[in-house]
Every structure is written in C-alpha cells, then in structure tokens.
Amino acid sequence: MKIIVPMAGRGSRLRPHTLTVPKPLIPIAGKPIVHRLVEDIAKVLDGSIEEIAFIIHESFGKAVEADLIAIAEKLGARGNIYYQNEALGTAHAILCAKESMEGPVVVAYADTLFRADFSLDKTADSVIWVKQVADPSAFGVVQLNDKNEIVDFVEKPTQFVSDLAIIGIYYFKSGETLRSELEYLLDNNLTKGGEYQLTDALENMKQKGMRFVPGKVEEWMDCGNKNVTVDTNNRMLQFLQEDQINLVAPSVQLENSTIIPPCYIGEQVVIKNSTVGPNVSLGTGTTVENATISNSLVQTHAQIRNAQLDNAMVGNHAIYDGKHTQISIGDYSVLE
Template identity: 25%
Template sequence: MRALVLAGGTGTRLRPLTHTSAKQMVPVANKPVLFYGLESIARAGIIDVGIVVGDTAAEIRAAVGDGSRFGLKVTYIPQHAPLGLAHAVLVARDFLGEEDFLMYLGDNFICGGITGLVEDFQVKRPDAHILLTRVADPGAFGVAELGPDGRVVGLEEKPERPRSDLAMVGVYLFTPAVHEAVRNIQPSRRGELEITHALQRLIDTGRRVDSTLIEDYWKDTGSVVDMLEVNRTVLESAEPRLDGLVDEHSEIIGRVVVEAGSQIRGSRIVGPVVIGADSRITGSYVGPFTSIGERCRLDDCEVEYSVVLPETRITGVRRIAASLIGRNVEVSPASHGPRTHRLVLGDHSTVQIAS
C-alpha cells in the first residue's frame, strides 16, 4: 500500500499567516501539523508516500526532505492549482500505479492514529473506506448517508440541506477502482473535482464503500480557532522536561517543556506549555496551552492559550490570549488601549499595542 498526502491548497482561513507559509507547516506544540500525519502513516507500516504540493512546494520539500527522518520514502507530485481532492488523485496516477492507497489531508489532525483503519482495510478490502465523525455544522463538510447495513449509500459536498450529521474526515482508503471514478466525474460548481463525486460514482456503479465512525479526536486545522484547539489537545499530553535554564526567581507549574538553550528568568510558567530551543523569557507570565517557538524573546509580558512561531519578540504587553502569531514578529506597547488583545499576525509583522 502507498500513501498520498495532500499538502497544496491556499489556506485562506489562516491568512495572513499563509501568505508566507504553507498551512500544513503551521506548528502544533512546536511541530508542523503535517509531521503528525507523516508519523501516523509510518506507524501504520506504509513507506512509499507521495506528497502533492503546490505553490509552497519549496517550504515543504525543505522541511520533509526525502522522508527518511520519518522512516518514509517520499516522492513529490506537483499540482499546478488546487482543483480538488479527486484532481490530486489524477495527477498522482503514475505514482499510485495499481496499488491500494491511503489518501491523507496534510492539515488534518487525528488522535489515536490510523494503524487499525489500515489493517482493517487490508483484511476486508472494500473498494473504498472513509472516516466519518458527527459534527454540529455538516453543511461545511462532505456529508455521508448510510444505509441500514451501515454502508455508505450517498455523499454530498457541502450540501445546503444535509441528510445526516456525518462529516467525512480527511483520511480515505482506496483500491485502484477509484481511478476509473475520478476520470469520469465533472467539476463541481466550485470548479473542483470532488472526491465525494468520485465516491458516489463508485457507489452508483455497484462498488462497495465502507465507513468507520471515529470516536477519537479529529480536527481540520484550517482555521485559527481549530489550530489553537489542536495545540491545546496535544499539549495536554506533553511530558514535562526542563532542558534549558530556569533561574531561582522563576516558577514552573504543571506540564512544561523547556527546550535546550532556552532561558527562563524571573518568570511564571503555568503548563501545559512548550518553549522552543534558544528562546528567552524574562519577567513574564506564560499561561496554559501556549506554544512558544524557537529563538523567541518574551520580556515583561503575559501570553496564554496562544501559538507563537519562531524568532518573534513580545515586549511589555498585557495580556495576549487566543492568538496565533507568525515568525519574526515584533509586538510592543502603544500609549493607550485595552488590557486584553487577540492577534492573528503574519510573518515579519511589527505591531504596537497598549501595555
């Protein structure tokens, strides 16, 4: 079996951050969300992985390399425009050959991994197998309708009147039968080749499409709210580790990771928190569910429930919460303003706000 990981797309819901970075490379607990998917694929015993890339190909290639760090063999597959999930299958046809394959959306996060799903598929081998989860807003997703026997009988992409609350999660398993299906569908009203249409064609031509309703945590990290929530979930299971310097005037409470080369001076850190390598935190408070990237500087400030990317400096600001702050950002006080701030800042920004 092979794996096809989708790492193209424009990441419009994470702008302005994704004007300068791939959405799959935004970190969760200081590790790109894409890496969690690649690690799950490796644990499932799949080695040959094709990564579909678009405009951010260079960044993803630089981070993933040949895949050996994950125990994988990676092939990069260019997609000239994000024309739908089924289109990604089309452009990857030569790589996939006649093998079964797993398709994994690179900005999805699934607790518990996919090993059991892959093993079940290899034993039962339906023509396709999809993951489903119950959601409050099914109209924002691809939605599945199940028959009395639990098999999938219908699929719709972002329907105005959903027939169920069962949304498709960004993990799919296929036999080579899907290739005929993707060749025989037309673009949707969005101008994309939808994987829901390809799955529906499989059903309409008598093919078997199975599903699994997942109980484990799942998120599409395509928005700031979801990214912060996934960061919170991962940090809850962090193992405390103090590899950097914490002086006697600082207080460390709960699950806190301080990477090598970092210095905590005269500060209070309340976990779960992860602080990346070579960062410096002085006279500050870092509250629960916060990730501070590498080579950051925090002086006389308060930050909680936030993600701060590498090489960012925050000075004299109270209080930053529920924020996603990009790389090489500078945040400093202005003369007047509110005490609480919520920020979504792109890379290389400079912002002045009230202390």
C-alpha cells in the same frame, strides 16, 4: 502503504501567516500540521509507510519541498513531490500524483488533525474517516446501512440523513482503481462548478458494488483560520500532556518566570520575568520578556516584550512590544 497529501492551496483564511509558508507547514505544538497528520495516520494504519506523496503548487519553492521530503524521511518513508498549478478540484489534485497510485493508498487533506482509536478494515475497498457532528448541514456526510457500510454520500444535507461528517481522509485498497476512476472523470470532462470532484469518483465506485465503511474519529481539529488554529494548538497540547510527552526543551532559559502546562517550549527559548501558559506554543529561538501569554501560538525566533497575550498567533521572526491582546501578526512583522 502510500499516503497522498493534496496541499496546493495557500490557505487564504489563515493570512498573514500563510503569505510566507503554506498552511500545512504551520506548526501545531511544535510540529508542522502535515507532520502531525501523517504521524497520526501512521498510528491508525498500524503498518509501514512506503511513500508519502505531497501535491503542492510549484510556487511553494524548493525550501518547502525539502521540508516535506524531510517529514517523510522522519517516518521512514520516501517523499515525492507533485505539482497542481491550477485549482481544478479535489479529483484533479489527487490525480496529479497518479504515478504513486499503486497498491493500498491513503488520501489525506492537510488542513485537519484528528485523534482516533480504531482498527483499519483493510478488507474494505475504501474506508472514509468520519466524525459525528452537531450540525451536519455544514458538511458532506455519509449514510450507513445496518451492516455499518456506507450506502450514500450527501453534500450539506438540508434535511437530516446522517450526522457523520467526512473529515477529508480516505483509505483505498487499490490505488490503481482510484486512479482509473479519477481519469474517467477528467477524460469525460465530468465537473461540478467547473471542478473535478472526488465524491463523483466515490459514487461511481459505490455503484460498481465496491464496499465502503466508516472509520470514526474521536476528535477532529480544524486549522482553517487563526482562531480555530489557536484552538487546535490548545487541544493538541492537552492531548500531548495526557500522553505524558515532554514538551519543554532542555535548553530553555527561565529567569524569574513561570510555565503553566500544557505548553510546548522549543529549543533555545528565553523567558524572563514572564508567565507562559496554559496552552502556549513557543517556537525555537523565541524570546519572551515582561509578558503574560496564554492560549497562543508563537512560531520561531519571535521577540515578545511587555505584552499580555491571549488567543494570539505570532509569526516567525516577528517582534511585538505593546498592550494589544488578540493579535495575529505574520512573519517578520514589527509592532513596537
């Protein structure tokens, strides 16, 4: 099995945090979004992963590429890097990894996390991960027949046809077939709004009689902007606590302070005269002094003093000393 991860966008809605690192490398409960994503996909696949192909913008740089290769290797897979330097749509992005489209593949967009407990139907030509939502008009949805097969894809329906939203994760039994359909779109310049769309390839495959089925997830967590990313961090911490996973590193230095779980506390974190939690992530090397922090995501090597933070997001190496609450400051920022 191979996993293809399109992630060439910088994530402008999550600025300033994505000015220095791409959104999929922002940590959630101590691990980059893309790391948690491929881990969760591996659990659903219930099999070995041969390769993870990351599609990025060339400007991300070699350090980011090395981080992504390391994520793949931690899962026992080979990592490959492909470039998409023009934003020409979802189909174009996936086709940038055409050399990796052999055998069964999963395509997963790296701006979402999920929780699921279903068995992947590997006899189907394709499985599309979906989540039941309250307002389907904001999403692309799938329509099912009485055999639980997908018979239609509808983008942002104005009238109710289904409440099963497509979350951006797909299984294809044949990577070669997917590649052929994507190449057909590009070869014939079949675009919508100037972009090549994956949904057009899916429709062509369905019209040829290929069998599509849904994979229903229990939780779908977005990382689109600061508020929803902090909320996703909160929810992930709660899930990890339920799974009885230890989230506090043994090297944490605690002085006259309290940690209210669930919290992720990284290596070499120092907490003095403070209360941290619930729902807080503190990255490696962070120092917290005379502070109260709840429902917040703090990245690595930050310094936080004399603060009362809630619903906050603090970047790497940032320094914060003050009385503000719902802050969002990027890497290397200083507020004193």
